[in-house]
Amino acid sequence: MTTPQNTPQATPQAGIFIEGNRAQHVLEYTLKADAPMADVKSALARARADVPAGIAQVLAVGPGLWARLARNHMPLGLTDFQPITGPKAHAPASQRDVLVWLHGPARDAVFDAAKAVDHALQGVAVRELDLPGFTYRDSRDMTGFIDGSANPKDVAARKVAALVPDGEAGAGGAFVLSQRYIHNLDAFNALSEAAQERVIGRTKADSIELAGDAQPADSHVSRTDLKIDGVGQKMYRRSMPYGTAGEHGLYFLAFACAQSRFEVVLNSMYGLTGDGITDHLMDFSQAVTGSYWFAPSEGDLEKALG
Numbered sequence: 001m002t003t004p005q006n007t008p009q010a011t012p013q014a015g016i017f018i019e020g021n022r023a024q025h026v027l028e029y030t031l032k033a034d035a036p037m038a039d040v041k042s043a044l045a046r047a048r049a050d051v052p053a054g055i056a057q058v059l060a061v062g063p064g065l066w067a068r069l070a071r072n073h074m075p076l077g078l079t080d081f082q083p084i085t086g087p088k089a090h091a092p093a094s095q096r097d098v099l100v101w102l103h104g105p106a107r108d109a110v111f112d113a114a115k116a117v118d119h120a121l122q123g124v125a126v127r128e129l130d131l132p133g134f135t136y137r138d139s140r141d142m143t144g145f146i147d148g149s150a151n152p153k154d155v156a157a158r159k160v161a162a163l164v165p166d167g168e169a170g171a172g173g174a175f176v177l178s179q180r181y182i183h184n185l186d187a188f189n190a191l192s193e194a195a196q197e198r199v200i201g202r203t204k205a206d207s208i209e210l211a212g213d214a215q216p217a218d219s220h221v222s223r224t225d226l227k228i229d230g231v232g233q234k235m236y237r238r239s240m241p242y243g244t245a246g247e248h249g250l251y252f253l254a255f256a257c258a259q260s261r262f263e264v265v266l267n268s269m270y271g272l273t274g275d276g277i278t279d280h281l282m283d284f285s286q287a288v289t290g291s292y293w294f295a296p297s298e299g300d301l302e303k304a305l306g
């Protein structure tokens with residue numbers, strides 16, 4: 001079997017790359033200040049082991065906790081999320097210690113998995129976010145636009161975008177960004193379909209990228225489809241729609257080979273790059289949490305948890 005060039009060889013957490021599950025659940029925790037590290041390790045190991053077969057799981061930890069668990073595997077550039085204040089929009093920081101992302105075919109089995117994880121962690125950590133989510137229609141965001149169209153197309157390309165390359169500290173692991181966004185769908189839906197398409201930068205029905213002059217400089221696509229020194233700032237997005245009739249939105253979740261990719265794109269969205277333009281989408285959705293995480297390779301996680 002041939003290996004595509006540059007595809008990392010360390011074994012990543014499989015749950016990052018499994019697609020097609022319609023039920024999801026995200027849990028975020030802060031460690032209890034007095035929790036002994038030995039107890040934290042065994043609770044995390046139990047949380048992983050207690051997820052029933054058939055449910056995909058990803059365990060990621062905040063920079064501070066990973067430094068305590070595996071100082072020698074600290075990936076370059078992993079730091080806490082900082083608040084972002086641009087000319088027109090603000091993204092708060094809520095940096096936490098543990099992120100568990102669960103997904104599976106059915107809501108009931110994902111619920112059982114979330115309950116098992118929570119049970120394993122409750123002695124050492126405080127639950128800060130407990131968010132069920134779902135696939136909305138044919139993988140659309142609640143604005144009605146397909147989310148994920150520009151993701152790298154095959155598993156090899158997704159691994160290159162999402163994983164720390166071989167030879168670097170943390171190889172086979174992924175930098176993770178999560179932000180819970182609350183949508184103002186009444187405001188978005190009040191726009192004509194053509195105006196909505198100019199906010200996103202793609203057509204609504206079939207997700208075709210607007211071309212040439214039809215693509216506004218402040219569309220979401222224009223603000224996020226970036227190259228730095230000729231290198232596309234690709235990431236692998238796995239965001240999750242969530243919510244109720246009253247409050248709903250997108251739990252933005254993405255994996256990348258470097259944290260700088262997230263920083264560059266966020267700065268562009270929030271109007272902090274040279275042109276000072278803010279992503280028009282930020283007029284219709286407000287971030288209320290923000291954390292950076294590291295999802296270590298299977299090997300690094302096993303070593304760290306003992």
Ligand code: HEM
Pocket residue numbers: 141143145146147148149150151177179181200202207220221224225226235237250252262265266281285
């Ligand atoms: C309210 C929150 C957000 C919503 C509703 C949203 C939705 C979308 C949609 C509908 C697309 C176009 C289809 C696609 O290519 O997937 C897209 C593209 C994209 N988004 Fe977002 N997004 C949000 C936040 C973010 C954030 C916080 C980031 C990164 C920090 C981000 C990064 C990207 C990237 C890299 C693309 C692909 C651009 C390209 O190469 O064409 N998005 N998003």
